[in-house]
Amino acid sequence: MRGKVVWFILGVLVGSLFVVSAYPTNSSVHYSVPVVRKINNTVPVYYIGDNILEYFVKTIRVNPAQNVGIPHVLVVDGSYVKNNPQLRKLVKKELLSGIPVIVIGNPRVINGTFKGQFFAELVAGRGPEGKPIKRATVYGYVTYPSNGILVGREFVSIDSVPEAIKEAYSWAVRNLKPNAGTFKLGVEPLPSGAYWSYKSQLDFTTGDNWKPYGRLNVRTIYYRLMNDNSSKYDWYDVHVKQQSVPGKELGLSDWRTAEMHTWIDADYYNPDGFLSAYEPTTTSGTTTVGVSIGISAGEDGAQVSASQSWSYTIPDVRVYDKSDYSQELAKWVHGIAPDKAVGMTAYQIEPGATLRFPQWEDGAKVWREHYGVIYARPPSWWEPGWCWHYTDEYWVEFRISMG
Incomplete structure (x- = not known):
């Protein structure tokens, strides 16, 4: 009799486990693959690369021959552009017209864009538990004329990629000038x-x-x-x-x-x-x-x-x-x-x-x-x-x- 009771209890436990696995609850969230919550961007985002779509609700792939003109934000996969002269030329054109450019990965694609350019590159660091910091995850850059010269502003983040891109996009929108994409460097009285x-x-x-x-x-x-x-x-x-x-x-x-x-x-x-x-x-x-x-x-x-x-x-x-x-x-x-x-x-x-x-x-x-x-x-x-x-x-x- 005792043996039958034991087998009955074991059967109930196994059945319960089957029910839990068949109908997952909140406790199973640890086994799910995290989903990136896309940024509902109000400003148009043009992009160069293959891994940008997952971060924004509304994106437009850049055509190198296209003259966009309207204010927007350009998001670039640095490794995708690094060895492509035509795309690097496009990034330079965007920067010089006042478009905020966000680079994921290699930041050097925005360095040396114009004479006298300011550029800050993260080269070393150490975080919690002695974790070394050798490079940033995301760079942002924007230029505009001031007193007859071109000046720049740079954003750097070491946050995780989804969050860093969100931070960079918010920074870009705050620094987006109304005439971005159309202005040219004119002569101003100094x-x-x-x-x-x-x-x-x-x-x-x-x-x-x-x-x-x-x-x-x-x-x-x-x-x-x-x-x-x-x-x-x-x-x-x-x-x-x-x-x-x-x-x-x-x-x-x-x-x-x-x-x-x-x-x-x-x-x-x-x-x-x-x-x-x-x-x-x-x-x-x-x-x-x-x-x-x-x-x-x-x-x-x-x-x-x-x-x-x-x-x-x-x-x-x-x-x-x-x-x-x-x-x-x-x-x-x-x-x-x-x-x-x-x-x-x-x-x-x-x-x-x-x-x-x-x-x-x-x-x-x-x-x-x-x-x-x-x-x-x-x-x-x-x-x-x-x-x-x-x-x-x-x-x-x-x-x-x-x-």
Whole structure:
């Protein structure tokens, strides 16, 4: 009798398993293949490549002989275009007419499009668990005329491909000019006297790549000194805008911002790179710090005087100046109180530097930039010692060139 009962129970269990497998519930979602949720793009997306269709609801394949004209976004598979001169020529035409171009994969297809072009390439980094970061997943680029010259703005993401493309598309739409696709570089009256002219902006995000610790965002702005009356040198101002959004602010975890690391190395690639000025220096007990950078006539080969100034708040923050003129290095560590509001919410720092390069060295105006964050979290109630936990520094580095 006992044997029959056992066999009956086994039969019921096997039957239950069959029913569960025959009629899958939410518990079976782990075995399904994830589906990419397409972007319902309101702006037309033209594309070059074979793997773009899955990301957008509305797309149009580019005909190299076609003159689109209307404002749109071009999405390019970098590996598809790399060895095709006709398609590379098309990408160049789109860029020069003000169309935002998003490149998946190889970013070099947009480098060298025009003389003096700004280009920031992600060259190194390290994320959570020591994961190396060697390249970005998606690049975006847009150009437009300003004060009679062509300037650019670049977007870089290391997020996973579907999310990075979504971020790049949103960035492209925000930067799409009404006359994109039709404008031509005209002659505009230039200001007289020395002035700092906007050159470009680097927009970078880690997206969700560093979850649950937080997100690093960069919106650094670059300027070139115009009418400097010098036949020997060119000067550039770097206005860093580096933001940490910790996991606590994102609702992902209790990780907070503990430190933000930044450096600009003028002679990393070019031994003639020169650090003319930088700020801020070390602070203690202040709530606001001022930054004033630029050049003065008679110093460092300058024939004119020109400066830029701004300030940013440092509540419960101490700035440590690690710079070294003998190394042509501007370097800062911002120590942030993780138990205060500044560590638990989004916080932005804005140090800056002025760099000088020989004018006659074509293509040699290049330097390296570093952006990093250290996160901290308080111990859980059951942990002995009641000690805070700190991560290693998570960071990225860019090779910045000015054509």
